[in-house]
Amino acid sequence: MNIKDIFLFTIHAVTSNRIRTILMLVAMSIGVGSVVILTSIGEGARHYVTDEFSALGTNLIIVLPGRTETAGNQAGMLFGKTPRDLTVYDADSIHRSPYIKQIAPISVGSATISYKQRSREGPVIGSSASLLDIRHWEMAQGKFLPVMDYDRGSPVCVIGAETKRELFANENPLGKWLRIGDRRFRVIGVIASEGRSVGVDVEKLVIVPVASAIAIFDNPSLFRIMVESKNRDMVPSAIKDVERIIRERHQGKDDVTLITQDAVLGTFDKIFTALTFTVAGIGAISLFVAGILIMNVMLVTVSQRTSEIGLLKAIGASKQQITILFMGEAALLSLIGALAGIGFGILVTQTAEIFFPKMTLVAPWWALVAAMATAITTGILFGLLPARRAARLDPVTALSRR
Amino acid sequence: MIRLEKVERIFQVGDQQVTALNKVDLNIEAGEYISIMGPSGSGKSTLLNILGLLDRPNRGQYLLDGKDVTSLTDDEQAFTRQQKIGFVFQFFHLIPRLTAEANIELPMILAGIPEQERKDRIHTVLKAIGLENRADHRPDQLSGGQLQRIAIARATIMQPKVLLADEPTGNLDQHSGGEIIQLLEDLNSKGLTLIIVTHDMNIGKRARRRIRIVDGQISADETGVA
Ligand SMILES: Nc1ncnc2c1ncn2[C@@H]1O[C@H](COP(=O)(O)OP(=O)(O)OP(=O)(O)O)[C@@H](O)[C@H]1O
Numbered sequence: 051m052n053i054k055d056i057f058l059f060t061i062h063a064v065t066s067n068r069i070r071t072i073l074m075l076v077a078m079s080i081g082v083g084s085v086v087i088l089t090s091i092g093e094g095a096r097h098y099v100t101d102e103f104s105a106l107g108t109n110l111i112i113v114l115p116g117r118t119e120t121a122g123n124q125a126g127m128l129f130g131k132t133p134r135d136l137t138v139y140d141a142d143s144i145h146r147s148p149y150i151k152q153i154a155p156i157s158v159g160s161a162t163i164s165y166k167q168r169s170r171e172g173p174v175i176g177s178s179a180s181l182l183d184i185r186h187w188e189m190a191q192g193k194f195l196p197v198m199d200y201d202r203g204s205p206v207c208v209i210g211a212e213t214k215r216e217l218f219a220n221e222n223p224l225g226k227w228l229r230i231g232d233r234r235f236r237v238i239g240v241i242a243s244e245g246r247s248v249g250v251d252v253e254k255l256v257i258v259p260v261a262s263a264i265a266i267f268d269n270p271s272l273f274r275i276m277v278e279s280k281n282r283d284m285v286p287s288a289i290k291d292v293e294r295i296i297r298e299r300h301q302g303k304d305d306v307t308l309i310t311q312d313a314v315l316g317t318f319d320k321i322f323t324a325l326t327f328t329v330a331g332i333g334a335i336s337l338f339v340a341g342i343l344i345m346n347v348m349l350v351t352v353s354q355r356t357s358e359i360g361l362l363k364a365i366g367a368s369k370q371q372i373t374i375l376f377m378g379e380a381a382l383l384s385l386i387g388a389l390a391g392i393g394f395g396i397l398v399t400q401t402a403e404i405f406f407p408k409m410t411l412v413a414p415w416w417a418l419v420a421a422m423a424t425a426i427t428t429g430i431l432f433g434l435l436p437a438r439r440a441a442r443l444d445p446v447t448a449l450s451r452r
Numbered sequence: 453m454i455r456l457e458k459v460e461r462i463f464q465v466g467d468q469q470v471t472a473l474n475k476v477d478l479n480i481e482a483g484e485y486i487s488i489m490g491p492s493g494s495g496k497s498t499l500l501n502i503l504g505l506l507d508r509p510n511r512g513q514y515l516l517d518g519k520d521v522t523s524l525t526d527d528e529q530a531f532t533r534q535q536k537i538g539f540v541f542q543f544f545h546l547i548p549r550l551t552a553e554a555n556i557e558l559p560m561i562l563a564g565i566p567e568q569e570r571k572d573r574i575h576t577v578l579k580a581i582g583l584e585n586r587a588d589h590r591p592d593q594l595s596g597g598q599l600q601r602i603a604i605a606r607a608t609i610m611q612p613k614v615l616l617a618d619e620p621t622g623n624l625d626q627h628s629g630g631e632i633i634q635l636l637e638d639l640n641s642k643g644l645t646l647i648i649v650t651h652d653m654n655i656g657k658r659a660r661r662r663i664r665i666v667d668g669q670i671s672a673d674e675t676g677v678a
């Protein structure tokens with residue numbers, strides 16, 4: 051028997067029993083399809099998040115108050131000392147470093163924002179003029195915050211598109227006064243809504259000068275300081291400088307945490323890759339279920355085709371040949387099912403992309419290879435038992451059944 | 453060519469032993485034409501299955517072409533069947549999804565005969581059985597007599613030495629049964645050893661050698677014109 055003969059024989063067997071074939075194909079393609087879909091979502095999420103972060107620029111260093119250490123002594127914590135606040139003066143002093151291009155202190159809080167009768171509860175950010183460039187935002191209307199000292203407030207604000215819609219409807223917001231908490235601010239600009247930004251929905255924002263935010267929330271402590279180095283190569287030097295400057299200002303204590311964009315990116319990448327593997331594993335379970343189904347269907351097939359097996363033996367088929375023929379059927383069905391599953395998965399993800407244009411849903415190549423390999427291996431493994439049963443049938447008994 | 457010595461076949465049914473063949477001695481020369489008759493349950497099919505290496509005796513010896521074949525492995529027996537033995541069954545045993553041609557081709561595929569030679573042989577045999585215009589028909593599109601002719605073509609396509617037919621006309625009407633016997637006799641006249649199990653006196657009579665089995669034993673073995 052050569053491959054072509056085996057293939058023709060199995061193709062005939064497979065196509066002559068439509069219901070059985072469709073059943074097995076559906077089971078296999080659901081299994082493979084789910085691997086494709088789940089890994090596409092995992093990869094899509096990974097790309098989405100890493101793209102978001104990369105969009106921020108890789109020169110970015112984020113300074114957080116408090117030291118997060120995985121090892122080392124935390125004596126300060128033990129004695130009940132809370133970490134020292136990060137203040138606008140800290141931010142200001144960082145400007146000393148020659149490696150740094152720009153800085154944006156960030157203070158965050160939530161407040162009631164109102165205009166005439168309309169009001170909404172929303173996030174308020176206090177920052178500086180540099181934030182626009184650091185975040186790569188664009189203005190839809192007006193201007194961003196003016197350049198001024200961090201400790202000087204000013205009754206001006208910049209709003210996001212949603213805030214504009216809710217408070218001003220169709221009115222032009224520029225020059226209008228709105229209330230944040232119990233203070234009044236004049237709207238000087240609207241941020242373009244297409245800007246994507248990690249962790250904050252730009253559309254919902256209201257941005258005021260950092261000193262004004264500190265006054266609104268009555269909290270001098272900054273949420274973080276965003277520092278942008280002059281270029282990527284200067285990131286390590288900039289980090290050293292920032293650490294040194296803050297240590298000097300904080301009586302020799304290293305009580306801030308510095309995060310670089312690269313590190314964040316790497317971490318997210320790892321998390322999402324692990325996630326994708328996990329969902330691929332979950333998908334593989336359905337392949338296993340498909341394998342069980344194939345085994346059962348093939349067992350039924352063997353008992354239905356008993357007399358055929360007897361005949362094959364009578365005309366001289368060896369055990370090995372019969373095993374190959376029946377395993378070939380399972381393998382062929384798995385292969386076609388796997389291909390159909392990949393097609394089905396791609397169809398679903400492509401359709402989903404139409405509805406979620408921000409996500410790119412493409413299954414990673416390893417998932418396609420693994421799903422195919424698992425499907426075919428499952429088919430062969432689960433086809434083995436029925437095929438061996440066929441090969442061991444007693445020819446006389448097999449032939450006595452019509 | 454075939455030599456059975458004290459062959460016994462005993463079936464275990466529950467705690468009861470059924471002796472289907474009881475110390476059967478039998479010698480068959482190449483080219484013989486033998487009919488085997490006897491009452492139902494006397495052991496005719498059992499004998500044919502043992503001759504065809506589909507079944508193994510519990511005791512006794514079976515020499516085929518001077519070689520002891522009872523001690524062969526399953527696969528060695530399968531190979532011997534492929535090369536030396538053809539079967540014709542009462543219920544044809546054609547594979548329903550395959551065409552007449554593909555059914556005839558099957559033994560040659562298993563034997564690994566090249567495609568071109570397979571096609572040539574099929575062409576020749578279809579002509580010989582007068583079904584060259586039925587090559588593409590599936591079994592459900594053929595009559596009983598045609599099915600049995602296809603089955604005979606399949607049984608002889610590997611040019612075996614012996615053809616074993618278990619009630620080959622049992623499922624056919626008088627006319628097509630006669631045609632099948634004629635076909636088998638033609639093959640025998642070309643040198644094929646032919647062994648037919650039958651219940652039909654008229655068919656049994658036509659064989660040069662007539663064996664009668666009763667209760668698993670050969671009770672009569674006559675040669676010559678009946
Ligand atoms: N697989 C088996 N298990 C148990 N007993 C069997 C088996 N095969 C045959 N027998 C018994 O062996 C005896 C001979 O059976 P066999 O089939 O050879 O008879 P037969 O002469 O071919 O009968 P028939 O003319 O009805 O076909 C019978 O008593 C039968 O019941």
Ligand SMILES: [Mg+2]
Nearest residue numbers: 496497498618
């Ligand atoms: Mg019988």
